[in-house]
Amino acid sequence: MGDSKRHRILMVSDFFYPNFGGVENHIYLLSQCLLKLGHKVVVMTHAYGNRSGVRYMTGGLKVYYVPWKPFLLQNTLPTFYGTLPIIRTILIREQISLVHGHQAFSTLCHEALMHARTMGYKVVFTDHSLYGFADVGSIHMNKVLQFTLADVSQAICVSHTSKENTVLRSGLPPEKVYVIPNAVDTAMFKPAAERPSGNEITIVVISRLVYRKGADLLVEVIPEVCRMYPNVRFIVGGDGPKRVRLEEMREKHSLQDRVEMLGAVPHAQVRSVLISGHIFLNSSLTEAFCIAILEAASCGLLTVSTRVGGVPEVLPDDMIVLAEPDPTDMVQAIKKAISILPMIDPQDMHNRMKKLYDWHDVAKRTEIVYDRALKCSNQSLLERLSRYLACGAWAGKLFCLVMIIDFLLWRLLQLWKPAEDIEVVPDIVLSLDEDRGMSQDFQAFNEDHSLR
Amino acid sequence: MTKIQLANLQYLYKRDDWEGPHPLDTHHIVIQWNSARIFLVHLFALLLFINAIYLCLLNGTLGTIFLLSMLSSACLVKSYYGTLIEKESVVIIPSLGVQLKAHYWSGRVVRSFIPIDKILKPVLNENVTPFTCYWSLVLLVCGKKELILAFKVVKPPVKLLVPSGRHCVVLLIVEKPQIPAEDK
Numbered sequence: 001m002g003d004s005k006r007h008r009i010l011m012v013s014d015f016f017y018p019n020f021g022g023v024e025n026h027i028y029l030l031s032q033c034l035l036k037l038g039h040k041v042v043v044m045t046h047a048y049g050n051r052s053g054v055r056y057m058t059g060g061l062k063v064y065y066v067p068w069k070p071f072l073l074q075n076t077l078p079t080f081y082g083t084l085p086i087i088r089t090i091l092i093r094e095q096i097s098l099v100h101g102h103q104a105f106s107t108l109c110h111e112a113l114m115h116a117r118t119m120g121y122k123v124v125f126t127d128h129s130l131y132g133f134a135d136v137g138s139i140h141m142n143k144v145l146q147f148t149l150a151d152v153s154q155a156i157c158v159s160h161t162s163k164e165n166t167v168l169r170s171g172l173p174p175e176k177v178y179v180i181p182n183a184v185d186t187a188m189f190k191p192a193a194e195r196p197s198g199n200e201i202t203i204v205v206i207s208r209l210v211y212r213k214g215a216d217l218l219v220e221v222i223p224e225v226c227r228m229y230p231n232v233r234f235i236v237g238g239d240g241p242k243r244v245r246l247e248e249m250r251e252k253h254s255l256q257d258r259v260e261m262l263g264a265v266p267h268a269q270v271r272s273v274l275i276s277g278h279i280f281l282n283s284s285l286t287e288a289f290c291i292a293i294l295e296a297a298s299c300g301l302l303t304v305s306t307r308v309g310g311v312p313e314v315l316p317d318d319m320i321v322l323a324e325p326d327p328t329d330m331v332q333a334i335k336k337a338i339s340i341l342p343m344i345d346p347q348d349m350h351n352r353m354k355k356l357y358d359w360h361d362v363a364k365r366t367e368i369v370y371d372r373a374l375k376c377s378n379q380s381l382l383e384r385l386s387r388y389l390a391c392g393a394w395a396g397k398l399f400c401l402v403m404i405i406d407f408l409l410w411r412l413l414q415l416w417k418p419a420e421d422i423e424v425v426p427d428i429v430l431s432l433d434e435d436r437g438m439s440q441d442f443q444a445f446n447e448d449h450s451l452r
Numbered sequence: 453m454t455k456i457q458l459a460n461l462q463y464l465y466k467r468d469d470w471e472g473p474h475p476l477d478t479h480h481i482v483i484q485w486n487s488a489r490i491f492l493v494h495l496f497a498l499l500l501f502i503n504a505i506y507l508c509l510l511n512g513t514l515g516t517i518f519l520l521s522m523l524s525s526a527c528l529v530k531s532y533y534g535t536l537i538e539k540e541s542v543v544i545i546p547s548l549g550v551q552l553k554a555h556y557w558s559g560r561v562v563r564s565f566i567p568i569d570k571i572l573k574p575v576l577n578e579n580v581t582p583f584t585c586y587w588s589l590v591l592l593v594c595g596k597k598e599l600i601l602a603f604k605v606v607k608p609p610v611k612l613l614v615p616s617g618r619h620c621v622v623l624l625i626v627e628k629p630q631i632p633a634e635d636k
Contacts, residue, residue, distance in 0.1 A: 052580065053580045054578040064585075067582050089583075423587070
């Protein structure tokens with residue numbers, strides 16, 4: 001680890017395993033790389049069905065599945081102060097030095113960051129999505145974000161477009177926001193030993209079949225491409241409310257033998273689907289980053305994507321053909337991609353992706369952000385309240401009131417259950433690790449004596 | 453021989469180590485007398501009683517209200533003591549198994565026995581509730597989906613659980629009698 005201090009990080013989000021997605025993957029892979037760098041990482045999320053309590057994942061990653069039931073779109077019910085006792089307990093027993101929240105849409109993340117700041121911890125926030133400004137939902141979400149980020153130590157965005165969006169929505173100073181793109185596990189996403197041969201060109205689509213992922217665009221694009229190119233076939237992986245529209249399109253244009261619908265594809269099988277194709281099609285209407293095109297490029301596929309959000313920042317120009325989110329423009333882009341396909345070398349593309357994107361690099365850059373966050377000065381409640389007042393004429397006063405009540409409740413908790421009464425958990429170290437600095441009593445107890 | 457080994461404000465850990473022809477190893481977690489809670493219960497019962505007397509004096513009659521209040525106060529105190537646990541014990545009987553005992557203030561003792569060949573392993577488990585986390589000593593039992601709590605009610609700090617857990621490991625895992633294959 002060199003001269004860097006060992007950090008003890010609490011990752012908080014409503015989105016984690018067993019759910020699968022960009023945010024979940026990001027938290028898991030970043031945590032694994034931070035563990036390899038020697039830091040301690042603990043994840044806190046809500047319970048998923050019967051998965052409640054403490055679980056350990058690969059590398060000794062400890063996960064707290066707190067039994068707060070999700071109420072809407074996997075989000076914990078927002079109670080403002082209900083999570084204060086459990087968050088305080090976890091922060092003390094794990095001896096956390098820094099809290100890292102993920103995703104603006106996670107209520108657990110917002111509450112954890114608020115309570116952590118009340119208790120004097122440094123906090124870092126990562127925003128994974130782009131949001132609008134005009135609709136009612138976005139206006140409220142942006143206000144909540146403004147509240148959370150008013151007192152955050154540092155923030156991370158996954159692209160420059162995302163940084164611009166976050167800064168405008170939250171009013172955060174741009175110098176506090178770092179851009180650390182996502183990465184891809186190139187060891188898992190490798191091209192096939194032999195590219196699919198023959199005259200047929202296969203275009204792969206893997207995404208949730210929902211409005212914001214551009215499923216309606218596919219309904220227009222697929223029949224037109226099939227009409228122009230008799231040797232092109234499509235493989236569509238994923239599920240969602242728009243699947244019905246795609247099935248109807250297939251029936252209407254009699255494309256059953258040229259459009260294969262796979263349904264939901266488990267993440268472990270995504271690579272096997274990708275390597276059966278030549279071109280990857282992404283039709284998202286909004287994307288902060290888009291890990292899917294990274295995975296496709298790592299498997300050696302040429303990408304055709306809509307020019308939205310942070311997508312233009314993801315791949316070099318010779319690996320991607322961009323189009324406006326319009327069916328005609330997308331058809332033209334696919335036409336261009338088919339024409340340049342013979343010049344694409346999948347293995348070369350994979351090797352370039354290995355150099356461009358690496359989760360270990362993301363972890364090292366995140367470590368720098370943590371170092372800077374911990375160097376931020378400690379501020380008293382009154383100094384912090386002035387930041388909340390700046391959030392708006394009425395909202396500012398409301399936010400101040402919320403923080404004052406949180407502070408008083410925290411003091412009450414300190415009297416009712418002092419920090420000395422909360423036992424510190426010894427660090428569980430894996431047997432391969434040389435550092436066995438944990439309590440001998442505890443370690444000796446839970447090992448299997450019969451195997452000695 | 454009884455030894456008081458570990459204690460904190462709320463709990464006391466004691467170990468009884470009986471040697472001889474039938475050795476027993478008993479580990480107790482005793483709840484320290486929670487005077488504040490007992491005081492509140494008695495105070496509530498007294499207030500109920502005083503309220504009943506006041507109503508009777510007001511009405512001038514010794515009626516049903518007084519009797520009902522007396523009864524409910526008595527029931528409140530009795531049920532409180534009836535459910536109040538004095539201590540929980542783990543009795544390790546070498547070569548036979550583990551007996552789990554709960555002693556109530558009312559004198560009632562609830563026992564359950566787990567044979568040694570059913571116990572896979574004792575484990576210190578972290579439990580998470582919506583508001584807090586705590587440790588518990590649990591037994592992994594063959595054929596049971598759920599973990600068996602050695603101490604069902606008490607939630608002592610882990611340093612009070614480790615000694616009893618370690619003796620479980622020694623006597624149940626290390627010194628576990630090997631059951632011949634034909635008897636399994």
